[in-house]
Amino acid sequence: MxxxxxxxxxxxxxxxxxxxxxxxxxxxxxxxxxxxxxxxxxxxxxxxxxxxxxxxxxxxxxxxxxxxxxxxxxxxxxxxxxxxxxxxxxxxxxxxxxxxxxxxxxxxxxxxxxxxxxxxxxxxxxxxxxxxxxxxxxxxxxxxxxxxxxVANTPELEAHIKALFANLHFSELPAALDPIASAAEASLPEEVTFRAGTAAIALHRWGYDAATVVSGYQYSAGLDGSESHDAETYAAVRLADWVAYLYRDSFDLARWGVLRGELAGMERFTRLLPTWRLCLPEWE
Structure with a gap:
């Protein structure tokens, strides 16, 4: 045949x-x-x-x-x-x-x-x-x-993430991030700070406040301290880091497994739901 x-x-x-x-x-x-x-x-x-x-x-x-x-x-x-x-x-x-x-x-x-x-x-x-x-x-x-x-890297997810980051301009980020981003750019590789900025854009466009946007940038840049976050901020920061990584790099099976473990059993918060369902779909 x-x-x-x-x-x-x-x-x-x-x-x-x-x-x-x-x-x-x-x-x-x-x-x-x-x-x-x-x-x-x-x-x-x-x-x-x-x-x-x-x-x-x-x-x-x-x-x-x-x-x-x-x-x-x-x-x-x-x-x-x-x-x-x-x-x-x-x-x-x-x-x-x-x-x-x-x-x-x-x-x-x-x-x-x-x-x-x-x-x-x-x-x-x-x-x-x-x-x-x-x-x-x-x-x-x-x-x-x-x-x-x-299941977690489909053309549907591709369309969703590209729409999320359409017309990406870091100038739309809150001013509270400026000193942190400037310090990071002086000491970290460009690909790290660019991905961190992209994660911050995701959080900003999902409607989170400046403090959460800053937390997301710090987490993606590897600058996150030991401060605790509420459940939604914890989930949002990690999901933003993942979609920024996908957008800037590629689908990493091991990295996806870590994300799945971190968010397993958590409530799927409303403003994150469309992205969450595509990045971590239920599978039987």
Whole structure:
């Protein structure tokens, strides 16, 4: 069934750069629902992750001379979290190339290799250090890639967070934050203070007072002292830090797990509810 995905010659998107040479075609609508359901259930079982029903399937075709350089597909806001790569290459031999290689760093040697043998499947999680590449091929190589989304990093969350931070201007923040932000900017890396400012924007746009905005900035910048907060401030500050991290960086599974633990069992406060439901959705 899947081999028929490569028969059609039209609708292929050709990538012919020095780094990434192959052809791609979105075949999501050509995958039977029952087949998708079986694969999704199996990937959920293997990873233990809360994966939503959403999926995307891409046919990838490489021709002689094609190669994919070492890169990391980090899960940015709204991106997939896991992939299953299925090879469809009858009579593959070592001299045909097209080996999927995994790396600990972009400069290092391959730490694991997967030959593109027929009907062999390989799955992996996407994260900032998931470096991989494909060696140059001397014979055609056919691959079907199944993409899966985490329940807490969906396109719906992406739209929500982008709307929250639309037309972002730090000048809208309360004046009470100015001396704290100025001191932080003099001693901390720009990416830290920018993310802290973004968290402060979230709190400000959620309607919190200046004291809460300042607390959120301090927490995200790592300047938060041991002062106690009421339950809503505690939750708001941590949720603001998380959405700022998502907006500026990518979906970090371990960091999300910490957030889930910190807010587990807490009341979902009204002004935080739309964001809370998307960042920490209930899952059965």
């Amino acid at each position: 899947l081999e028929q995905l490569f028969v059609q010659d039209s609708e292929w998107q050709h990538r012919d750069g020095a780094f990434y040479r192959c052809s791609l075609r979105d075949v999501t609508d050509e995958i039977p629902a029952t087949f998708h359901a079986e694969i999704l259930a199996r990937i959920r079982e293997i990873t233990g992750l809360p994966l939503v029903e959403r999926f995307m399937v891409t046919a990838q075709r490489m021709l002689p001379g094609h190669v994919i350089g070492i890169h990391s597909d980090r899960p940015f806001l709204g991106y997939e979290i896991a992939r299953l790569v299925l090879q469809l290459n009858k009579h593959w031999q070592a001299e045909h190339g097209g080996v999927l290689e995994l790396f600990a760093s972009p400069e290092g040697e391959a730490v694991f290799k997967v030959n593109p043998e027929h009907n062999k499947a390989f799955g992996f999680l996407l994260h900032p250090k998931s470096y991989h590449g494909v060696t140059e091929v001397t014979q055609p190589r056919q691959t079907v890639v199944f993409n899966f989304w985490h």
